[in-house]
Amino acid sequence: MSLTIATRVLDDASVSPTTRTLSTLNRIDYVDEFTARTEVTAAPEQWARVMFGDEPQPLARFIWQGLLKLDLLPGRSADTIAGWPVTGRGEDWIRLTTQSREMGAELVVQAGGGSVSLSTFVRYDQPGGRRRWVRLSRVHRLLAPSILRDADATLSSSVLVSSSPGSSSPAGP
Template identity: 50%
Template structure:
């Protein structure tokens, strides 16, 4: 399962994020014949509630405020900010960071976009080294989600 990726703030579809300014953006795309809604893909990637590892990263390191209960309005604690036919946007924020993750499904592909706005100057220092880990983990998130979407029959 080959993953295509792009990092940078150029050529970002404006409708995808709801941030005042994008300081960091990336997109990871997996070509797949599997069909599922963007929300089903998002739940396959992250679950209904955050895992221990996600809590460590999202709450512990990034200080993101996540919802604790399972809900139709959240995915892994992230608030569902907007749903469209071909994408879903998740949102979370901390004292220093506002984040959007977008899961998009188009043309036999599923993509995970990450958009960050640094609400405090520390973001310009803290995120660059953390982004290395983020970019290392995301391909595995997409591949694992494909296995979940495929289900036991695959």
Template identity: 50%
Template sequence: MTVGATVSTIGVERVPASVRTLSSLSRIDYADHFVLPTDAAATVERWARVMFGDTPDAIELFLWRGLLGLRLSRTASANTVAGWQIGEQSAEWIRLEAASWFLTANLVVQASGDSVALGTFLRYDRWLAHLIWPPLSALHRRLVPGVLRKATSRITAGKTPSGVSSR
């Protein structure tokens, strides 16, 4: 397994337009994109499921449902990843969608033969999002590289976290 350093791009205008167009949001107020070079191979949906699972874990529930108020599916299904709705997907990318009363979010996972990437896109629907997300975004940006590295290790080892379908 070859794994390089994670490269991050933070800021709506700094994230490449080709990545931003994968978001379903009418307006993007926050964007970041993390890319990890790797030769680990899997479908893009498997990458997403290995990163996040079929249902959110306790930490994800606290962050996503508790702090961000995201309305997530409570049961695992073929149409969700960790409670996020699968909005759209292709062979190269999958978009996960969720919303709360004050923001709307997309997670975009991309996979190619030489890298895996995760993009986060938010639209602030109410003033509260302007207060809550900036401090949480610092934590988010610290966690994402580890999420990518851990998923790469699991894919390479052929492991599937418990509760994650192995599609």
């Protein structure tokens, strides 16, 4: 299946009021949104766990902790996804929040109505945070569509497996 992904890099003023209310950052210096149409029906938390894992993969850990200096929590937990604390949940969204001394960051996954979205919100607290994010946001914008595509493929195959005759396991990871 070919997945079409719309990418929007926004400023705080152009964020939809609905999406803006999902961020708890007091100021938004950077925001982007990646949206894909999908036939997969899954909860936002399921999408987020498939996108990022229960624990961060080595490359994600290197980017988040090594390069961006973000604080990640160790181990697996119902209250974290890839080391990011889950700071809010709704029927069609989940928010992950972390920070460093230089920046605050949130990832918001929204799912429903035949689409899934990943929004990234960043607040610069120090000049170093801005410098780091400006450089790495290019990589982020290259990787995010693949993260959505891979999650869609994984969830599509798990839905097919769970709905096959004789299978009694629920869909998802």
